[in-house]
Amino acid sequence: xxxxxxxxxxxxxxxxxxxxxxxxxxxxxxxxxxxxxxxxxxxxxxxxxxxxxxxxxxxxxxxxxxxxxxxxxxxxxxxxxxxxxxxxxxxxxxxxxxxxxxxxxxxxxxxxxxxxxxxxxxxxxxxxxxxxxxxxxxxxxxxxxxxxxxxxxxxxxxxxxxxxxxxxxxxxxxxxxxxxxxxxxxxxxxxxxxxxxxxxxxxxxxxxxxxxxxxxxxxxxxxxxxxxxxxxxxxxxxxxxxxxxxxx
Amino acid sequence: xxxxxxxxxxxxxxxxxxxxxxxxxxxxxxxxxxxxxxxxxxxxxxxxxxxxxxxxxxxxxxxxxxxxxxxxxxxxxxxxxxxxxxxxxxxxxxxxxxxxxxxxxxxxxxxxxxxxxxxxxxxxxxxxxxxxxxxxxxxxxxxxxxxxxxxxxxxxxxxxxxxxxxxxxxxxxxxxxxxxxxxxxxxxxxxxxxxxxxxxxxxxxxxxxxxxxxxxxxxxxxxxxxxxxxxxxxxxxxxxxxxxxxxxxxxxxxxxxxxxxxxxxxxxxxxxxxxxxxxxxxxxxxxxxxxxxxxxxxxxxxxxxxxxxxxxxxxxxxxxxxxxxxxxxxxxxxxxxxxxxxxxxxxxxxxxxxxxxxxxxxxxxxxxxxxxxxxxxxxxxxxxxxxxxxxxxxxxxxxxxxxxxxxxxxxxxxxxxxxxxxxxxxxxxxxxxxxxxxxxxxxxxxxxxxxxxxxxxxxxxxxxxxxxxxxxxxxxxxxxxxxxxx
Numbered sequence: 057x058x059x060x061x062x063x064x065x066x067x068x069x070x071x072x073x074x075x076x077x078x079x080x081x082x083x084x085x086x087x088x089x090x091x092x093x094x095x096x097x098x099x100x101x102x103x104x105x106x107x108x109x110x111x112x113x114x115x116x117x118x119x120x121x122x123x124x125x126x127x128x129x130x131x132x133x134x135x136x137x138x139x140x141x142x143x144x145x146x147x148x149x150x151x152x153x154x155x156x157x158x159x160x161x162x163x164x165x166x167x168x169x170x171x172x173x174x175x176x177x178x179x180x181x182x183x184x185x186x187x188x189x190x191x192x193x194x195x196x197x198x199x200x201x202x203x204x205x206x207x208x209x210x211x212x213x214x215x216x217x218x219x220x221x222x223x224x225x226x227x228x229x230x231x232x233x234x235x236x237x238x239x240x241x242x243x244x245x246x247x248x249x250x251x252x253x254x255x256x257x258x259x260x261x262x263x264x265x266x267x268x269x270x271x272x273x274x275x276x277x278x279x280x281x282x283x284x285x286x287x288x289x290x291x292x293x294x295x296x297x298x299x300x301x302x303x304x
Numbered sequence: 305x306x307x308x309x310x311x312x313x314x315x316x317x318x319x320x321x322x323x324x325x326x327x328x329x330x331x332x333x334x335x336x337x338x339x340x341x342x343x344x345x346x347x348x349x350x351x352x353x354x355x356x357x358x359x360x361x362x363x364x365x366x367x368x369x370x371x372x373x374x375x376x377x378x379x380x381x382x383x384x385x386x387x388x389x390x391x392x393x394x395x396x397x398x399x400x401x402x403x404x405x406x407x408x409x410x411x412x413x414x415x416x417x418x419x420x421x422x423x424x425x426x427x428x429x430x431x432x433x434x435x436x437x438x439x440x441x442x443x444x445x446x447x448x449x450x451x452x453x454x455x456x457x458x459x460x461x462x463x464x465x466x467x468x469x470x471x472x473x474x475x476x477x478x479x480x481x482x483x484x485x486x487x488x489x490x491x492x493x494x495x496x497x498x499x500x501x502x503x504x505x506x507x508x509x510x511x512x513x514x515x516x517x518x519x520x521x522x523x524x525x526x527x528x529x530x531x532x533x534x535x536x537x538x539x540x541x542x543x544x545x546x547x548x549x550x551x552x553x554x555x556x557x558x559x560x561x562x563x564x565x566x567x568x569x570x571x572x573x574x575x576x577x578x579x580x581x582x583x584x585x586x587x588x589x590x591x592x593x594x595x596x597x598x599x600x601x602x603x604x605x606x607x608x609x610x611x612x613x614x615x616x617x618x619x620x621x622x623x624x625x626x627x628x629x630x631x632x633x634x635x636x637x638x639x640x641x642x643x644x645x646x647x648x649x650x651x652x653x654x655x656x657x658x659x660x661x662x663x664x665x666x667x668x669x670x671x672x673x674x675x676x677x678x679x680x681x682x683x684x685x686x687x688x689x690x691x692x693x694x695x696x697x698x699x700x701x702x703x704x705x706x707x708x709x710x711x712x713x714x715x716x717x718x719x720x721x722x723x724x725x726x727x728x729x730x731x732x733x734x735x736x737x738x739x740x741x742x743x744x745x746x747x748x749x750x751x752x753x754x755x756x757x758x759x760x761x762x763x764x765x766x767x768x769x770x771x772x773x774x775x776x777x778x779x780x781x782x783x784x785x786x787x788x789x790x
Contacts, residue, residue: 195714220348222710224385230378233707256530259565262711290711291718 188281192219193239195289206278210236210271210285221287227272229253232261234271239284241267246279263288328353328724329735331416333403334423335359336366337706338696340386341713342420343395349721355395356416356736359423360402361455362751362783363759364390366424368706370454373481374496375488377773382706390753396736398743399751400784406748407739409660413691415738417729418720421661421670421677422695425653425702429668431473435603440466440613444478444650451485451506453499453776455783464509466609466645471616473600474650475518476526480535482648483514487541487590497767497774513591515642519599519621519633522549522573523556529568536576541590545577549596555623555631562629595642597621599633604641615643653702662689669701670694675716676723690728693720755787762786 187203190213194200204213211234214221222233235258238244244267250258254273261268271285328350332339335357346353363369365383372379390397403409403423412419428443430436440463449457470486472479485493490507518525522545536543550573552560560567573594598618606614618640621633655670657663662679664671671678675695676688695716696709704712723729743750751759759777766775777783 222385222707224382224706224710225378226381226384228378228381230376230381231705231707233710252533253530255568256528256533259529259568260705260707262708264564288711290714 186278188276188278188283190276190280191282191284192217192221192236193284193286194220195287195291199284204276206276208276210234210274210276212272213276214271219287221271223272229257229270229273232257232270235261235263235268235288236271236274237263237265237286237288238267238269239286243280243283244269247274261288262290326352327735328418328729329416329733330355330418330420331412331735331739332357332420332422333359333412334366334421334696334698335364335386335390335397335399336422336424336696337368337382337386337709338422338424338698338712339366339420340364340389341709342422342695342716343392344385344389345713345717346720347389347392347394349717350724353394354735356398356739357390357395358398358401358403360400362399362755362780362787364397364399364753364756370449370452372452373448373485374451374493374498375484377496379706390756397753397756398739399756399787401743401748401750404658406746407742409658411742415734415742416691417731417733417735418691418693420693420695420716420720421658421698423655424697425655425668427654427656428649429652429654431600431649431651433600433602435605435613438603438605438613439463439611440645441603441647441649444472444474444482444648445653447482447648448478451498451502453502453778455778455780458499458501458778462505463612463645464505464511466510466612467643468510468512469515469642469644470511470513470646470648471515471517471642471644472648472650473517473616474526474652475516475594476650476652477528477531479516479648479650480527480531482650483516483592484535484538486511486514487592488538489540495771497772497776499776499778501778511646512588513593515593515595515644517595517598517600517616517618517642519597520623520631521552521556521596522594523552523559523566523570524623524631525569525573525594525596527569528565529572532569532572532576535592536572540586541592543576543580544591544593545573545580546596547577549594550574550577553623555625555629558629559631597623597633598640599635601635601639603647604643613645613647615641616647617641653697655698655702667701670698672699675699675712675719690723749784749788751784751787758789759783759786762789 185205185207187205190202190204190210192200192202192214200217200219202213202217202219204210208216209227211221211223211227214234215223221236223231224233225231227234238247247269250269250273254270257270258264258268261270274280274285330343330346330353332343332355339357339359343355343357346355357364359366361370365386368380368382368386389395401407403412409419426445428445435441442460442462446457446460447462450460450462464486472483485498485502485506486509490503493503493506535541550570552570556570560570595618597620599621601617601619603613604615604617606612619635620638620640621635623631624634626632654668655663657665662671662677663669671681671686672694673686673688675693677692677694678686679689680687693716695713697703699716700708700712760774763774763776767773769775777786
């Protein structure tokens with residue numbers, strides 16, 4: 057039953073994806089959401105939360121074939137590795153042509169199950185991906201504690217946890233809407249230097265500070281455990297939570 | 305008194321959640337980034353918000369579709385998010401509905417609790433100098449709409465064959481966009497979503513030199529780093545900058561110290577000037593000249609072609625302090641001519657006022673306080689129009705990037721939310737139902753989101769035949785026909 061439903065969902069994904077120039081992370085998120093809603097509205101006994109959690113990260117990569125259910129069982133163990141692979145795919149802003157050919161190669165065969173980068177990640181074996189603690193401070197000053205797998209970028213982590221961080225260009229370094237402020241200089245210094253391309257976008261970011269970064273370029277690593285990231289806001293009163301960013 | 309206030313406060317807090325789930329009928333005029341970010345935030349903030357977004361064009365997305373250059377597809381990714389908003393169950397898009405002709409602002413205010421005007425800036429700043437009406441002189445906005453297939457400008461037919469030189473007045477990102485489209489090899493443009501009539505015209509174009517003229521210096525140039533880097537990296541395009549223009553004054557140093565972007569732009573331009581000297585000459589080479597410290601005094605008319613521009617008379621300028629770190633250009637009385645057959649004015653957009661809407665003609669915006677439209681100001685106390693708001697360029701002036709509207713919308717929605725809590729919207733309104741009845745009565749051929757999807761599908765299908773992401777439909781007839789097709 058679940059298999060049939062997944063098939064139907066999968067075929068609609070397959071129809072959608074070739075339309076996109078870039079593999080849209082947001083597109084995937086919307087698939088996650090709609091699948092979640094679908095699950096919630098379904099009366100079937102085949103939708104325990106564990107299936108939802110397991111399928112959620114890789115649903116964008118599922119190609120239709122008859123082995124979906126067995127594949128799902130295989131992937132349950134490798135769920136975390138897949139999240140890692142998925143983030144590797146979406147964090148690199150690829151030039152348009154490159155993305156397209158990757159796209160075509162990726163989806164060309166009907167029996168192609170998983171992405172190339174997935175298969176390299178799977179070589180790591182079934183170990184659990186480590187997660188770090190990240191604290192988002194939203195525009196109302198509220199702290200939201202989330203766990204982010206190592207290798208995932210902050211924009212994606214925000215979306216996975218329903219945090220309101222916009223990503224207009226979906227990680228292509230063509231906007232500044234995922235701008236976050238690293239609240240502690242210590243943590244800011246642990247990050248890699250921004251590239252020229254990131255700096256160009258940061259130049260235009262609203263409420264730019266000395267410790268500002270683009271969320272899509274900040275990748276979770278062990279040294280960032282406990283980092284606090286503020287989301288800039290037009291209506292936020294910074295003084296409320298005691299943090300006053302130094303304007304750039 | 306304070307106990308009553310406390311009681312009222314507690315009661316209003318208790319009821320605010322139920323208030324926010326009562327239907328709040330909202331109409332947003334304009335479906336560009338300002339309109340969509342406003343809709344997005346309103347939908348998230350209020351369960352009861354029912355939103356209709358109207359646009360005078362049959363196609364949504366405003367300047368993301370008609371302004372972003374064809375060779376910047378990654379900037380158009382924002383359309384994905386906007387599409388999701390338009391397809392939200394509490395949101396509807398209606399294209400080909402024009403405020404002012406199909407319906408009046410007063411009628412909208414009768415039908416909806418909240419009306420947000422987000423229709424941007426569809427006109428241009430004028431230079432106000434002699435010869436401005438000669439043919440061959442266009443605003444950059446018209447040229448951009450022409451190559452982006454805007455249905456109002458598909459028959460612009462700019463003359464690109466009379467000489468090898470075009471002059472662009474202004475040094476912002478729009479100026480860079482039009483320069484790039486004029487100079488990029490057309491083989492590169494052929495695989496973008498540029499309009500077909502523009503590609504054909506550019507393929508026959510004789511323009512090889514473009515002069516970007518700014519009245520101030522490199523430290524004040526309005527362009528941004530990404531765009532400058534891009535233009536400096538186009539192969540076979542040679543950049544020309546005079547070394548003398550790069551000398552900085554103490555006032556320039558202060559400006560750069562205060563603004564990280566100014567400093568980075570200046571460094572990029574300096575590097576470009578140094579590298580420019582080393583490039584070789586080749587007959588078909590394309591040249592981009594940065595001309596600083598020149599302001600246009602008048603346009604020159606051609607002797608061979610009456611009524612057509614043949615050049616610009618430029619006055620040299622120097623910078624004078626205008627207080628608070630700002631420097632303004634002042635004429636020196638020395639003039640020189642720059643010959644060309646095409647002039648594009650990229651000096652800024654301007655909003656078009658609407659009947660019944662307060663408008664500040666000097667600033668070119670609708671007067672407002674944090675998004676609430678101001679009807680009049682008496683002794684610094686502003687009286688605002690209930691239920692009437694603005695967002696985007698109409699509110700802030702035609703500046704900023706797509707992302708700027710995110711924060712602009714946040715502010716406007718903040719004001720709307722405050723007004724909801726204050727109980728400003730107590731009366732019941734018809735909303736969508738009333739709009740549909742009105743449009744039907746007036747026989748307006750509205751284009752809903754599924755109509756746009758048909759246009760979208762047709763454009764993409766035509767695009768695949770030509771190895772382009774889409775082949776835009778560029779006339780009103782074609783767009784409306786595609787939207788109505790089965």
